[in-house]
Amino acid sequence: MHALRPLHTFALPSRCHQLITLTHWQQLLEIDFTKPFCLLGQGSNTIFVDDFEGSVLHVAFKGIEINEHQSHWRIKVAAGESWHDLVIKLLDKGIAGLENLALIPGTVGAAPVQNIGAYGVELAQFVDHIEGFDIQTQQLMTLSAEQCQFGYRDSIFKHALKARFVITQVCLRLTKQWQPELSYGPLQSLKNDNPTAQQVCQAVVKIRQSKLPDPHVLANAGSFFKNPIVSHKHAVKLKQSFADIPVYAVDQQQQKLAAGWLIEQTGLKGYRVGDISVYQKQALVLVNHGNGCAEDLLAVIKHIQGQVWRQFAVCLEHEVRLIGRHNEIHIQGAVSE
Template sequence: MIIYKNSLKYFNTFGIDVTALEIIKIENINELYYIWKKNHLKSVPYIILGGGSNVLFLDNFKGIVILNRLKGININEHKNYWNLHVCSGENWHQLVKYTIKKGIFGLENLALIPGCVGSAPIQNISAYGVSLKKFCKYVDVINLLNKKIIRLSNIKCNFQYRSSIFKHSYRNNYVIIALGMTIPKKWKPNLNYKDLNYLNFNTVTPYEIFNHICKIRKNKIPNPKIYGNVGSFFKNPLVSNKLGTQLLKNFPNIPYIMKNNAFKFSAAWLIDQCNLKGYIKGGAMIYSKHSLIIINKFKATSNDILYIAMKIYYCVGNKFGIWLEPEVRIIGSLGEINPSSIFSHNYFK
């Protein structure tokens, strides 16, 4: 175990300068359980962080921050597929690079997604037409209350858009320790996403897709070391057939796709129609290249960022009748806060 000074500034990609009671890096399950049990007996709150790329700290945290650094990648080759067992503290993008170098193709569309492997199933990460659900075989979790390790199959993970069982019944007192994936050896490029349409399906290679997606993401998303951010702050909304049909009548140019008999709209487009791109509050700003991204432009406080998020929520809601849902985890002084308790239809008037 390594215990750091209590500033969290360099452990969250927003770069919010808040503190924790203690910040402890763990490298094996015994360390994880020991730290949790020691503080659980004292009723000290805790949170698990990987890369800190999807959190907004509102206040100093009055508990323990455990940095997950469980490492290890095991690969088993079969006739028609590869089986991967990856510990949850591995960096996701480095894993994608590693598999491509090994000649294991399929994850290239998920390149340059920030964070650690343990966060991937929680969010069911997806990008450019591919989601983790496609490859996930199982997720291993530890129940901290009895130290038992449980293996959940793909179906039991209940993967949905930006969601899974790990946001619900396996949220408290469970920690993801490993991810199992099955990747077919027979590779087919996935070029369904609009930014990839110009690539030639018959000649494109996994390396070209990987490099192209890295270039797109670097152009759209600022480097958090320069401008702190968590990527997209809000999810793309799924709305009912009735509301979606009405919105198409009122806004014929609104981009959408149909998913499970619901309309999935572009949150960025909705925000752009509210003329909010470039909006500034204190040291925070809506990024000029992508309106779903709020950046820490200059020593922003969490209140600056939250104010802008609320501004987006209110403007889009009142213009379109769509109340956006945050992707980011919001952490208060005692732990994670349900966004619905902050984002209220009547809050920002």
């Protein structure tokens, strides 16, 4: 058995039957995928809530290839590269576009699965194509951005290709006609300053550092819950009862709410079970004070979901992957708690 505590940033005590570090895609040809397996990058969006009775495949493919074209840059990045390091490397080379996504933890290969996003920008805007290993056919294949079926914190890799596809490379397309995206929250204060991409990046990093604890100091998995999407009708009803509730348009039928705001309004900042608590500075974050266990984490998740449902009739889904004994699990919460 191999210890998993050092391999995921929430640092719950857990183990796996086998740990395999992947440095070349051809290693995938040797793996028995009929047995339980779990893909793992930097472990910043994954929590092992039990000993895993299978193989953990630690994705460590490396390499960045940059090609310049007349109107854009095309960047091909191996799945094991650090996402934040990629953002900084590109900015240092004068290649802008990803600065709003700075300091998002995790690997490049994990980014499309989640369709990472922050401050008005989503990864899907930049994906040219994804390359990976099809477990069923045992061959490499390429998916266009359209084939990835990107949605809010969603993609085909969470559905039809879940447990069937291993991302090996991500190809991005970044236009040379860069314009800053400053429409979201605190970044609006930069609108009159004509900021450079580097300055936007610095602002994003400063904002994120003020809200999110360093996992090396206080174990956490970043934003724990998805911002819920509700019907326009329900959003209007909530606005009537809670005038200052943050609401963001998704389309003509749906609105997006701020999960952190909802949790904070229930008075759960600092709520604690054992060594697991809601972070005092940001209600969207759960933290492990050092000796947390899975039972306490699941209790906190369910309590938060129950309280938010009771006050707002809104279901909260956890954004973080929870891995049980044999596969990923989903906590729905008790809405009648």
